[in-house]
Amino acid sequence: MARREWPLEELTAGVRAGDRRALARAISLVENGDPLAYPLVRELYSETGRAAIVGVTGPPGVGKSSLVGALVAHLRALGRTIGVVSVDPSSPFSKGALLGDRIRLADHFNDPGVYIRSMSSRGHLGGVAESTLQAVLLLDASGKDIVFVETVGAGQSDVEVTGIADTVLLVLMPGSGDSIQALKAGIMEIPDVIAINKMDHPAAKTMLNEVRSIVRLAEPDRRPPIVLTDAVRGENVAELWEKLEEHRVALESDGRLEERRRRNLAGEVFAIASSRARSHLDAAVRGDPELARLLDAVERRELDPLSAVREIMEKVFEVDGREKAREV
Ligand SMILES: Nc1nc2c(ncn2[C@@H]2O[C@H](COP(=O)(O)OP(=O)(O)O)[C@@H](O)[C@H]2O)c(=O)[nH]1
Numbered sequence: 001m002a003r004r005e006w007p008l009e010e011l012t013a014g015v016r017a018g019d020r021r022a023l024a025r026a027i028s029l030v031e032n033g034d035p036l037a038y039p040l041v042r043e044l045y046s047e048t049g050r051a052a053i054v055g056v057t058g059p060p061g062v063g064k065s066s067l068v069g070a071l072v073a074h075l076r077a078l079g080r081t082i083g084v085v086s087v088d089p090s091s092p093f094s095k096g097a098l099l100g101d102r103i104r105l106a107d108h109f110n111d112p113g114v115y116i117r118s119m120s121s122r123g124h125l126g127g128v129a130e131s132t133l134q135a136v137l138l139l140d141a142s143g144k145d146i147v148f149v150e151t152v153g154a155g156q157s158d159v160e161v162t163g164i165a166d167t168v169l170l171v172l173m174p175g176s177g178d179s180i181q182a183l184k185a186g187i188m189e190i191p192d193v194i195a196i197n198k199m200d201h202p203a204a205k206t207m208l209n210e211v212r213s214i215v216r217l218a219e220p221d222r223r224p225p226i227v228l229t230d231a232v233r234g235e236n237v238a239e240l241w242e243k244l245e246e247h248r249v250a251l252e253s254d255g256r257l258e259e260r261r262r263r264n265l266a267g268e269v270f271a272i273a274s275s276r277a278r279s280h281l282d283a284a285v286r287g288d289p290e291l292a293r294l295l296d297a298v299e300r301r302e303l304d305p306l307s308a309v310r311e312i313m314e315k316v317f318e319v320d321g322r323e324k325a326r327e328v
């Protein structure tokens with residue numbers, strides 16, 4: 001496929017104008033960890049923060065992509081513009097993926113008010129968390145009103161990308177027993193809104209009761225609304241959007257949105273820095289004969305583990321390994 005080269009200024013202007021080819025190119029740069037992605041996002045960052053970011057998480061197969069598709073259809077009818085970033089290796093959003101469903105997501109691939117993108121989870125230096133954050137920022141800068149970020153949740157993914165979101169929607173379906181247990185055990189953070197999708201399933205009511213009983217364990221002001229949905233027929237999708245919007249309006253009205261965004265951005269910055277530090281460490285020690293010698297010495301009990309850590313920290317990060325060892 002012949003690819004036109006974009007000068008940086010043209011690409012920046014194209015993203016700003018919401019040009020889909022510019023967006024496609026920009027997100028590819030981000031996804032590939034291309035050095036050009038860095039000045040691009042840096043240039044646009046001051047223009048971000050306007051979009052409502054909705055994280056959509058839940059086990060594979062519950063209907064996250066379908067539900068996002070249904071929400072996109074609903075929101076387009078209301079005249080809102082939408083970006084979708086999907087980090088779901090098990091069911092990538094593609095032109096054909098949801099064809100055949102009543103919600104013809106494929107229609108939206110030609111709609112200038114919608115940009116849908118599946119992110120590959122193949123890693124580069126900063127990993128998938130970094131490219132997802134950058135892609136969301138690009139969609140935000142392109143003027144989209146709402147950006148959905150779909151990730152596989154419930155302990156399935158080691159990247160907690162919902163840390164980007166203003167509002168977190170957990171999608172479950174009848175029979176998502178493991179997720180119920182995870183919620184109950186407090187392993188899963190309480191989401192802002194819960195959708196029990198596939199309400200056409202005979203066990204939907206049982207599931208609703210189970211989820212209700214768990215939600216009741218939370219503080220009254222932390223209890224998320226629960227909505228039964230059918231993503232294929234678009235049932236209760238309007239109600240679901242209402243709950244998502246109500247959550248954001250409530251956050252905005254009392255300053256919690258700023259607080260949450262500050263916490264999220266701090267978390268993202270630290271997560272990306274940690275991931276880079278880890279990659280740097282991996283690259284530095286891979287095949288390093290000196291490290292092999294250190295590890296041999298640890299194994300022979302001639303050098304204790306923390307002394308080995310200290311030597312590695314000094315060598316790789318040029319920091320005092322002793323201080324770090326004490327903090328840990
Ligand atoms: N019966 C029924 N099937 C659904 C519903 N929503 C999604 N599905 C189907 O469930 C499967 C998985 O959906 P998908 O959106 O890819 O789930 P994801 O892995 O959570 O993104 C697909 O075959 C959908 O057509 C629903 O509300 N009812």
Ligand SMILES: [Mg+2]
Nearest residue numbers: 064065088091
């Ligand atoms: Mg999916």
